[in-house]
Amino acid sequence: MAGTKFAYVKIFELPDPLLPGTYILVRLDGHGFHRLSQDHDFVKPNDERALQLMDHGARDVMNEFKDIMLAFGESDEYSFLFRKSTALYNRRQAKILTTVVSLFTSSYVFNWPRYFHSLSLKYPPSFDGRIVLYPSAKEVRDYFAWRQADTHINNLYNTTFWALVQQGGQTTTEAHSTLRGTVSKQKHEVLFSRFGINYNDIAERYRKGSVLVREKLTAADASGITERMPVEDDDPEGGAGGTKEVQSEKKNKKPKIHAQVQLYHCDIIEQAFWDARPYLLE
Template sequence: MAGSKFAYVKNFELPDPLLPGTFMVLRVDGHAFHRLSEEHNFTKPNDERALQLMDHAARDVMNEFKDIVLAFGESDEFSFLFRKSTTLYNRRQAKILTTVTSIFTSSYVYNWPKYLPNTPLKYPPSFDGRIVLYPSAKDVRNYFSWRQADTHINNLYNTVFWALVLQGGETTTQAHATLRGTVSSTKHEMMFSRFGINYTDISPRYRKGSILVRMEIPPEPEADVEPASGKISEVIESGADPTSKPKTAKKNVKIRTFIELLHCDLIGDEFWEARPHLLSE
């Protein structure tokens, strides 16, 4: 396209490359989702349908960007881990951030009727996003451990809080006052003694969050097929030494992957040791 006298304005666009050789984590977070859950009568303390919708949107993002190897979601947020070697959009921060956030948001809105068919959207939900770079695999593990620990802390509080409101007859203000200053053991005892709730019996989806992992499908072994004559003919290039071994053409094997949904512990070593490719260089 030919330039014009106005093209100089492009010089004001500054480059925003992300530091190479670092792990990239992009987190999308619901904007004002407290209001959204109230306006659309989400089940308290957890709405299975809404969480499944979040998982769907995250899966759509991972299907679009193959360099995302891991995603973790809780409540109204999802964190995506890119391969350390990713060169997506030349690692341009604004391009990556806006595209991922917009795909997640559009998927969430588009698939809303599938998960909440009897709850029409009253207004468009929105998400914000941020990218954080981490220098080491240890930092990445600690980041996801932080998010899963946050999931447990929030869910424990919300579970006993809504038990006090919905079963105990307290107002939200009274429930907050009842729980002020309590430790985890006190919350567990309160749930069990007053409401018969054993926290360990609650779905791991709520206690552990959602983990989406990109797993590789091992390639199928190629069958050895011999010609009908039983002889193998070799094509020798012109000018080649007939006594030398023929060159074997290398095939570019395209690795296929699938996305697995888990609700398990990722703070311990077992999860990461079973999936070393997630943090490979």
């Protein structure tokens, strides 16, 4: 269209650069997933297939965008943290947001049969998204602490709610009424005294969510996980492995660092997680 009389329409395209020197956080949420989970008979309170599919979509996004250092997922939600210095798409807000959301959505649809097998999608699922900028590492850490605390609160409620319905014979209205105004301790008591469920024994995936981390691994750590480093044969004739000088040079060579996306179900509120990975917020 350049060079034609119609090119003037480009002046209506407004620039939308994100503030430099800030952390970019992209959060996406399933749109209308309450209905989608009902229409596709998701297991309550947690459907392992659906959660694994969400993790798969998040991993595809992280594999595509190397500047994403950390992602956290719960239920039908995922949050992605870009490194502070990223210049992806010149930090254009619309470009970053739409590409992340569309890639995640397409991965979700594409990989649905892998996790749900013969259960076909009845209609296309969709996700909405937003970008939030955080000025410092403190706000970033507090954000992820907030999301993990939300995971615990929601899962404790849902676990107790569905125990009352599925095992206690209550209607959904009665279960909501039973839990109205209760605190965490009371929900634990309902689970244990009425159904013999110790909430702390429930899988960490459900209690703590999914944490995808771009880990830094040495070649030795990455063995069997990342692609192996090529090994040069210093003695093609099948000798003892080359001269002493070559062996010494190999010994003093710094290990090559690999980056590998790893999935955990762990605590990201406490200091230990961040102390072990200071590079996430560098």
